[in-house]
Amino acid sequence: MRWREHQRTTFLVASGLSTAGSFAGLTAKGWILMDGSGNPMVLALHFAALAMPTLLVSGPAGVVTDRLGCETVLIRSQWGLFGAGMLGAIAIPLSDGALQIGLLLLSTLLVGVASAYELTARNKYCALLVEGPGQLAPYITSFSVVFNVGKLVGPPLGGWLLAWTGAGLALAIDAATYLLPIASVLWLIKPNRTQEHRSVAGAGSSLRAAWTGSGPVLRHVLRYTALACLVGFFHPGLAPLMARDLLGPSPQALGLFTSVLAAGSISGGLVLQRHSRWLSQRPALLLGSCTVVTAAAQLAMARFSEPSTSSLGLVATFAIGAGTACLLSGVNLISQVGAPMAIRGRMAGLGQIAFLGGGGLSGLLAATLSLTLGLRGTFALLGTAGLVLGLIELRQRGRLRLELRSA
Known part of the structure; x- marks a missing residue:
């Protein structure tokens, strides 16, 4: 209507x-x-x-x-x-x-x-x-x-x-x-409150109950997201360091770097929105592809993260923004459309735990590696790990299908 x-x-x-x-x-x-x-x-x-x-x-x-x-x-x-x-x-x-x-x-x-x-x-x-x-x-x-x-x-x-x-x-x-x-x-808004199903007091309203009741596909999506974020979602914490090596130490360089990241995120979000229904039914294809795109961009940053190749490095930065945005938005989308209405609040919480937990540890891991391997070595190592992870997901579960829930 x-x-x-x-x-x-x-x-x-x-x-x-x-x-x-x-x-x-x-x-x-x-x-x-x-x-x-x-x-x-x-x-x-x-x-x-x-x-x-x-x-x-x-x-x-x-x-x-x-x-x-x-x-x-x-x-x-x-x-x-x-x-x-x-x-x-x-x-x-x-x-x-x-x-x-x-x-x-x-x-x-x-x-x-x-x-x-x-x-x-x-x-x-x-x-x-x-x-x-x-x-x-x-x-x-x-x-x-x-x-x-x-x-x-x-x-x-x-x-x-x-x-x-x-x-x-x-x-x-x-x-x-x-x-x-x-x-x-x-x-201004009059939602259809009759569509909402609430949980009742007791063991069935716990976070553990939602995890158990979500089904094997959604549990795999949450586990995979945490692992993919661990190897590929460290750019928020290391953005100043990445911008310095790629463009220089000025505030303008950081501003340009974060703007390119945001532009990639917006573009990735638009692509996901356009094909959201089709992709939400193919969780392994969506999340595995996002991991591969992000990992390939990290490997490109290992090659081009210096001022003399800044234009190519910015292309890779754009791809990192697009890949990670689709990964985070993708797990949020899948956890909602694939779960019963009664547990969607808890599924949203579990999704946040997966990507924020993995991403938080990713920043610490990347910072530690950069002290010994340097930033380019960190990009190469984590990019390789992400590429292997994404390709395995696509090969083993690329045909996985998820049934969309109406309630």
């Missing part, structure tokens, strides 16, 4: 604006922390405060989503995001020095916790806005495109707001963008 399509668009646009505001706020806080402390370790703590809660809280967030209902958890988590963003805004005029740094880090920590709940609830909520399983796959993957567009435009927006409005007002404006999805869910 036409009004359903308008509702889906409204929710997607509101979420996209909120995502851009979130990246703008994180960029602004990162600059404030670096300017105020001059300590790179504070920036590392800032990233950890954002990422670690998502890894630790995603499982419980999925359990709560399936128990209380996705709409309830979605609204509460969005209010949590708004409150966490406002904490960072009021920290600027009301504090300074170590106290201000502590409040900004606390703000980001709370954003990370609320984001884990928001993502698990949003994934399940999408099923209440579509008429059937055929519409769910492209709608879920559209959020990957929106996320990566936000990742592209958010950081420069945060810098612009800092320059024109000052730190406190910039963070307040960024926090206000969280009100957009809240307003859309409360007043």
